[in-house]
Amino acid sequence: MSAQSGPPTFEIQDDAQGRRIAVLGGDWSLRSLRRRHRGLALDLSRAAQEPDREWDLREIDRLDAAGAVLLFRSWGRALPGRIHLREQHAALFDRLGEAPRLEPAARYAFGDGIAALGARSFDFVMHLASVVTLLGRLSLDFVSLLPRPGRAPWREISAGIYRAGVTALPITALVGFLIGIVVSYLSAQQLRAFGANIFIVNLLGISVLRELGPLLAAILVAGRSGSSMTAQIGVMRLTQELDALSAMGISYSQRLVMPRVVSLSLALPLLVLWTDALALWGGILAAEHALGIGPQLFLLKLPDAVPVANLWLGVGKGAVFGFLIALTACHFGLKIEPDTKSLGQYTTRSVVASITLVILADAVFAILTSHAGLT
Amino acid sequence: MTDAVVVAEQVCTRIDGRVINRDIDLSVRRGEILALIGGSGAGKTTLLRTLIGLRRPNAGRVRIFGRDLYRADAATQRVIRQRWGVLFQGGALFSALSVFENVALPLRETRLLDDASITDVVMLKLAQVGLDPKDAPKLPAQLSGGMVKRAALARSLVLDPELLFLDEPTSGLDPLSAAAFQSLLTSLRQDLRLTVVMVTHDLDTLTVLSDRVAALAEQRLVAIGPLSEIREIDHPFLREYFSSERGRQPSP
Numbered sequence: 001m002s003a004q005s006g007p008p009t010f011e012i013q014d015d016a017q018g019r020r021i022a023v024l025g026g027d028w029s030l031r032s033l034r035r036r037h038r039g040l041a042l043d044l045s046r047a048a049q050e051p052d053r054e055w056d057l058r059e060i061d062r063l064d065a066a067g068a069v070l071l072f073r074s075w076g077r078a079l080p081g082r083i084h085l086r087e088q089h090a091a092l093f094d095r096l097g098e099a100p101r102l103e104p105a106a107r108y109a110f111g112d113g114i115a116a117l118g119a120r121s122f123d124f125v126m127h128l129a130s131v132v133t134l135l136g137r138l139s140l141d142f143v144s145l146l147p148r149p150g151r152a153p154w155r156e157i158s159a160g161i162y163r164a165g166v167t168a169l170p171i172t173a174l175v176g177f178l179i180g181i182v183v184s185y186l187s188a189q190q191l192r193a194f195g196a197n198i199f200i201v202n203l204l205g206i207s208v209l210r211e212l213g214p215l216l217a218a219i220l221v222a223g224r225s226g227s228s229m230t231a232q233i234g235v236m237r238l239t240q241e242l243d244a245l246s247a248m249g250i251s252y253s254q255r256l257v258m259p260r261v262v263s264l265s266l267a268l269p270l271l272v273l274w275t276d277a278l279a280l281w282g283g284i285l286a287a288e289h290a291l292g293i294g295p296q297l298f299l300l301k302l303p304d305a306v307p308v309a310n311l312w313l314g315v316g317k318g319a320v321f322g323f324l325i326a327l328t329a330c331h332f333g334l335k336i337e338p339d340t341k342s343l344g345q346y347t348t349r350s351v352v353a354s355i356t357l358v359i360l361a362d363a364v365f366a367i368l369t370s371h372a373g374l375t
Numbered sequence: 376m377t378d379a380v381v382v383a384e385q386v387c388t389r390i391d392g393r394v395i396n397r398d399i400d401l402s403v404r405r406g407e408i409l410a411l412i413g414g415s416g417a418g419k420t421t422l423l424r425t426l427i428g429l430r431r432p433n434a435g436r437v438r439i440f441g442r443d444l445y446r447a448d449a450a451t452q453r454v455i456r457q458r459w460g461v462l463f464q465g466g467a468l469f470s471a472l473s474v475f476e477n478v479a480l481p482l483r484e485t486r487l488l489d490d491a492s493i494t495d496v497v498m499l500k501l502a503q504v505g506l507d508p509k510d511a512p513k514l515p516a517q518l519s520g521g522m523v524k525r526a527a528l529a530r531s532l533v534l535d536p537e538l539l540f541l542d543e544p545t546s547g548l549d550p551l552s553a554a555a556f557q558s559l560l561t562s563l564r565q566d567l568r569l570t571v572v573m574v575t576h577d578l579d580t581l582t583v584l585s586d587r588v589a590a591l592a593e594q595r596l597v598a599i600g601p602l603s604e605i606r607e608i609d610h611p612f613l614r615e616y617f618s619s620e621r622g623r624q625p626s627p
Binding site: 029030031033034037064065066068069070072073088091092095096098238337338339340341 | 457458469470471482485487488491492495496499500502503514515516533534535566567
């Protein structure tokens, strides 16, 4: 059918009575119109300007929505008074005439910015409130599991530790090692100027154990596991798995949130230890190279130079960071609406929020523990 | 053979070493509605995916409009793809776009029409599938199952295709919506002179819509012909299929 019909044709003919008639024929579908769309649109509207023009569409073999719209628009959105057309085409134009107009989208108005600011503030408060709610639900779950520890999701917790912890070992090792080298080299330059070479041990030990190790591990884990937790829970919303859990009477805070929060709170401190060790190793190598302080001397001096409280502080921070990251990730995951746009949006927000939160918490730690471990 | 729109020749497909389709020969004539039936795991969906160019068969050819789908160059493939419409089982609407934008997307991709014409075409198509213009700005997540199917149908029809692939067009619909969908398809077929290939489980849809039925069982095409002939064929799968569904309300 369409294969046989020719390209769209349009011409003005004189009929027997000498009246000028616009005669259309051929294939008026999107594919045939393709190149001639603009030219035909011009010709048509010029022809339509003449009042009381007569139209003959009976020669059209194929008319699709795009072709009908082209004609209809050039007629000024109404059928001409004098027109000959096939029955099935008439139905198409009737539908076009009935199809209601789409209301234009709202334009930016004065004051929208203020309204948006207000909406964001409310949004923030709502997020805060729902995090608190989640925390409360988590505590209740925890309390309810205390008398029956066998019912806790041990298997999920164990899997979570593997996913968030074990699989993160290579990347945290690499980053920790490199940062250790960088910090050590940079400090070595300054220390050598003062002739205080041996203080590299104090500098490196305290900065790595107290700040760098926990922060590096936390930021890497927030980007890695935090985003995957948010996306995972979000997809469960998309595929109605969350609804299925609720319908089965299974608390998703207990099933989904708790294992993630617990496993990350356990895995991150261990990752902190690992990152500390690799960062120190990198630092020691650089110190030997830049200052001539060998590994033996370094390790011998380390316990004297750095009080062990710093280590515990770092590991403790790791546990708190892990808790915060998992809680934030789960919170944003549960907030995801069932569409792909919000999935991306909330995953981004989850990572940004958890890293911000980690640094915020780190600052609080720094103030609260300013007397501990810094002799 | 010139009026065969879709032709499968000796199509074999294996997934992970498991044979899904074995030596499938199939031809769909212009203007007919062919239904693919078969039990779960018979290979219907895989065959459909092969026909719409999503899965290259391990052996055999697929011809669409006389062109070899998997051996055509990229430009030809694009033209072929613009001449067919596909309705996926779950609708496969883009969840981040409104119904309007979903339907407008294939049109925008052609870069032939200005915004105002696109709006007119989309509203026409929405009216054609029986969607309210008020639903146009909604997101797919806000739609009911029947509305999702309608919106997806509007999207698959927006380029006025000659060929339409339907994967379970009435699954997940209540009997009333399913009946409405069937009559919608019937009227569209008359208006647009469509050739349709559909996968369906629903015996009711099969009876109302299909001109011919192709039955798949144990990876093979066991029968093809009008429904009345297929019903009489003595094959264990077909006997079971029609006896299990005959006489009771087809499950949605």
